[in-house]
Structure formats: C-alpha cells, structure tokens
Amino acid sequence: MPGPASGSPIHPAETVLRTTSWDEACAAASAAYFPHRLSGLPGARSLDMDIRTVTMGPLTIGRLRYGADVRLECGELGIGYEVNIPTSGQVESVCGREEVASGPGRATVYLPVGRTSITRWSADCAQFGIKFERTYLETELERLLQHPARLPLRLAPSLDVSRGTGLSWLRLVRALVAQLGDTDALLRHRLVAGQLCSALTAGFLLATSHDYHAELAAAPPPARPKAVRRAIDVLESRPDEPWSVIDLAATVGSSVRRLQEGFRQYVGMSPMTYLREVRLRRAHEDLGRAAEEGRTVADVAHRWGFTHLGRFAAAYRKKYGVAPSHTLSLDG
Incomplete structure (x- = not known):
C-alpha cells in the first residue's frame, strides 16, 4: 500500500x-x-x-x-x-x-x-x-x-x-x-x-x-514474499497500464501460479482484484477534483481502465457507499 x-x-x-x-x-x-x-x-x-x-x-x-x-x-x-x-x-x-x-x-x-x-x-x-x-x-x-x-x-x-x-x-x-x-x-x-x-x-x-x-490491534502480519511486494509496488505505481497476470508475473520474475498463490495468502485477493482496488481508489481521488477541472465520471473511469460505466458505478458504490456522480457533485 x-x-x-x-x-x-x-x-x-x-x-x-x-x-x-x-x-x-x-x-x-x-x-x-x-x-x-x-x-x-x-x-x-x-x-x-x-x-x-x-x-x-x-x-x-x-x-x-x-x-x-x-x-x-x-x-x-x-x-x-x-x-x-x-x-x-x-x-x-x-x-x-x-x-x-x-x-x-x-x-x-x-x-x-x-x-x-x-x-x-x-x-x-x-x-x-x-x-x-x-x-x-x-x-x-x-x-x-x-x-x-x-x-x-x-x-x-x-x-x-x-x-x-x-x-x-x-x-x-x-x-x-x-x-x-x-x-x-x-x-x-x-x-x-x-x-x-x-x-x-x-x-x-x-x-x-x-x-x-x-x-x-492484532500482531503484524507475516512478511510478504519478495515477488508479492514487487507486484504491489508495480501496481501502485503504474495502475493505468493494461496489466494481465501473465505480464505482471513476468515483470516481477515469478510464475503466474506462485504469484497468484502469494496474493491469496498474503493479500487476501488475486493480483487483478488488487489492481481493480487500486484503480477504484485512484478514480475516487480523481472524482474529488474532477468537476473543477471540467471532467466527467466517464472521463475518470476511462482514465483508470474502466470501459464499462455500469460495472464501474456498481463497483464504486460497493466500495464507497455512493455513486461516482455523488462524489463528483460534492466537488462541484
């Protein structure tokens, strides 16, 4: 993170x-x-x-x-x-x-x-x-x-x-x-x-x-394997790139299976689910200032790789409890 x-x-x-x-x-x-x-x-x-x-x-x-x-x-x-x-x-x-x-x-x-x-x-x-x-x-x-x-x-x-x-x-x-x-x-x-x-x-x-x-409040979790840490760093720094799990595994020098197992064990989700969470967070941050910059919900969604607006809106509401348009209107 x-x-x-x-x-x-x-x-x-x-x-x-x-x-x-x-x-x-x-x-x-x-x-x-x-x-x-x-x-x-x-x-x-x-x-x-x-x-x-x-x-x-x-x-x-x-x-x-x-x-x-x-x-x-x-x-x-x-x-x-x-x-x-x-x-x-x-x-x-x-x-x-x-x-x-x-x-x-x-x-x-x-x-x-x-x-x-x-x-x-x-x-x-x-x-x-x-x-x-x-x-x-x-x-x-x-x-x-x-x-x-x-x-x-x-x-x-x-x-x-x-x-x-x-x-x-x-x-x-x-x-x-x-x-x-x-x-x-x-x-x-x-x-x-x-x-x-x-x-x-x-x-x-x-x-x-x-x-x-x-x-x-519990004890800190065990240290993540190097490949998982590197993959998280890559996804956090380059979430706008069109990643597949194959590309990500190759970038961090791991097999697809080992990377997926590492994410499930140490992160609690798959690499691609983690990428979606990162993109949702970045979209949420962008929506907070999009209105003053003249951008729409569609502009922000497409910037972060969400090509289907309906699915983006559903995922956003599930995570943040409101529609993307609601966050946009707070800025405007």
Missing part, C-alpha cells in the same frame, strides 16, 4: 477568531471544518464564539465554543470524517440514523455519508474538533491493513475517551491543541506535521470501533 499522506500537502493553516456575529461565526467554522447552517435555539443568549484551529494538510485540529445554545445543520459531510470531543457542557447530535449525546469523557464521531446535525450545542460547551480528509483516513487505513478495505468506513458514532486507548488518544489531542497558539510549535513544521497526522489517524483507528479494529 502507499505511504502516508495521499491527500493534501502539509502546509499548516490557521483559523483564529472571537466574534459575536452569527454570520462570521458560521463562515469561520464552515471554512475550518464543514459547511453548515448555524442558528440559535429558542431562548439562546447572545453569541460569543471563540475558535482556534490549525489545518495540517489532510487533518484539522482545534477547539471551539459558541457561548450560546446553538444548532448546526451540516447535511452530508461528504469529504471527511469528524470527531468532536466536549471538554465541558453537552452536545446532542444526529449521525445518520443514530441519535448521540456526548459530554466530557465521550466524543461523537461523524461519517461522510448520511445526515449530520448537531441539534443542541449547549452554551457552556467547548469542544476539541478533529477533521480527517476522507481520502486520507481511508488510505491510511488500507496502508495499515496492507489490503483494501470496504468503504466508507463504518465507525461507531460514540467514542469513550475516559479510559483505555480512547483516553490515550485524547491525551495526544490535548498535547497538540495546547500548542495551537505557539508560532514555534513543531506541528507547524512540514517535516513533523505529516508524522503527527499519521499518528493521530492511526491512534484514532485503534481507539474507535469499526470493522477492522481487531485486525489493526
């Missing part, structure tokens, strides 16, 4: 604002995290919003409070996963079909698919907010697993951060949030920011519940 950081380059950017303006508050939080509509709940007192965040390429971390009882309607997040950790007060949310209540010691996890709504953010509530770019988190998961995953990742909507691995991860979050106002903090250095993104992401995947948690 590819190395860390497949998404945005690591160029830390900062949001710092304190305001009593509803429009300014909504614009600042939307820019740092996800677009949404902000409104006060009945009887809410005057707004006193305070936000400070740092965006390190594919990951945003910060703290935020509103000083009033508010509601946030986000619709579908689409482009990322979000974790909100209250340090005071209470939050009530709708995550897809789940209603979730959180407070100190319990975080809420929001997915890229399904309705996202914070129905009540209490006036006394301050939260740490961590946003993961969707492509980055999913690629990091597959890198750690060393095989493709079923996506989008189905995460539990609530995370216990009062004990165990969740508390350990919260301590890492706190350590980084404590440095937000420090202009000399290492998290602002590109050589360190990438490693911090990777550590926060891996820590989160180990702390929260999902289909691959047991596999991640």
Whole structure:
C-alpha cells in the first residue's frame, strides 16, 4: 500500500477568531471544518464564539465554543470524517440514523455519508474538533491493513475517551491543541506535521470501533514474499497500464501460479482484484477534483481502465457507499 499522506500537502493553516456575529461565526467554522447552517435555539443568549484551529494538510485540529445554545445543520459531510470531543457542557447530535449525546469523557464521531446535525450545542460547551480528509483516513487505513478495505468506513458514532486507548488518544489531542497558539510549535513544521497526522489517524483507528479494529490491534502480519511486494509496488505505481497476470508475473520474475498463490495468502485477493482496488481508489481521488477541472465520471473511469460505466458505478458504490456522480457533485 502507499505511504502516508495521499491527500493534501502539509502546509499548516490557521483559523483564529472571537466574534459575536452569527454570520462570521458560521463562515469561520464552515471554512475550518464543514459547511453548515448555524442558528440559535429558542431562548439562546447572545453569541460569543471563540475558535482556534490549525489545518495540517489532510487533518484539522482545534477547539471551539459558541457561548450560546446553538444548532448546526451540516447535511452530508461528504469529504471527511469528524470527531468532536466536549471538554465541558453537552452536545446532542444526529449521525445518520443514530441519535448521540456526548459530554466530557465521550466524543461523537461523524461519517461522510448520511445526515449530520448537531441539534443542541449547549452554551457552556467547548469542544476539541478533529477533521480527517476522507481520502486520507481511508488510505491510511488500507496502508495499515496492507489490503483494501470496504468503504466508507463504518465507525461507531460514540467514542469513550475516559479510559483505555480512547483516553490515550485524547491525551495526544490535548498535547497538540495546547500548542495551537505557539508560532514555534513543531506541528507547524512540514517535516513533523505529516508524522503527527499519521499518528493521530492511526491512534484514532485503534481507539474507535469499526470493522477492522481487531485486525489493526492484532500482531503484524507475516512478511510478504519478495515477488508479492514487487507486484504491489508495480501496481501502485503504474495502475493505468493494461496489466494481465501473465505480464505482471513476468515483470516481477515469478510464475503466474506462485504469484497468484502469494496474493491469496498474503493479500487476501488475486493480483487483478488488487489492481481493480487500486484503480477504484485512484478514480475516487480523481472524482474529488474532477468537476473543477471540467471532467466527467466517464472521463475518470476511462482514465483508470474502466470501459464499462455500469460495472464501474456498481463497483464504486460497493466500495464507497455512493455513486461516482455523488462524489463528483460534492466537488462541484
């Protein structure tokens, strides 16, 4: 699998604002995290919003409070996963079909698919907010697993951060949030920011519940044979070429039978299935920016070797949970 950081380059950017303006508050939080509509709940007192965040390429971390009882309607997040950790007060949310209540010691996890709504953010509530770019988190998961995953990742909507691995991860979050106002903090250095993104992401995947948690927490898998490692490197670096298993075996100096057996044993799928997974991932990344470049779903599919649009759409929906056109529309 590819190395860390497949998404945005690591160029830390900062949001710092304190305001009593509803429009300014909504614009600042939307820019740092996800677009949404902000409104006060009945009887809410005057707004006193305070936000400070740092965006390190594919990951945003910060703290935020509103000083009033508010509601946030986000619709579908689409482009990322979000974790909100209250340090005071209470939050009530709708995550897809789940209603979730959180407070100190319990975080809420929001997915890229399904309705996202914070129905009540209490006036006394301050939260740490961590946003993961969707492509980055999913690629990091597959890198750690060393095989493709079923996506989008189905995460539990609530995370216990009062004990165990969740508390350990919260301590890492706190350590980084404590440095937000420090202009000399290492998290602002590109050589360190990438490693911090990777550590926060891996820590989160180990702390929260999902289909691959047991596999991640288990002992590392046995080393793959050289031919399998070389074949994976070839397919990751040259997925747009018209590979057959015969061509691939010849390229890595293996017999077809030995290569296929090695993939089944150490990767859990055939070489050609692995190639399709790589192409789907690249198509997913391309669709995220295709609209602004004037490209269509068909353009992206054909670029990555999918000549039958119906089969491409079915495979894409099975892996990512949405149609290719849905991902394209999020960019547009």
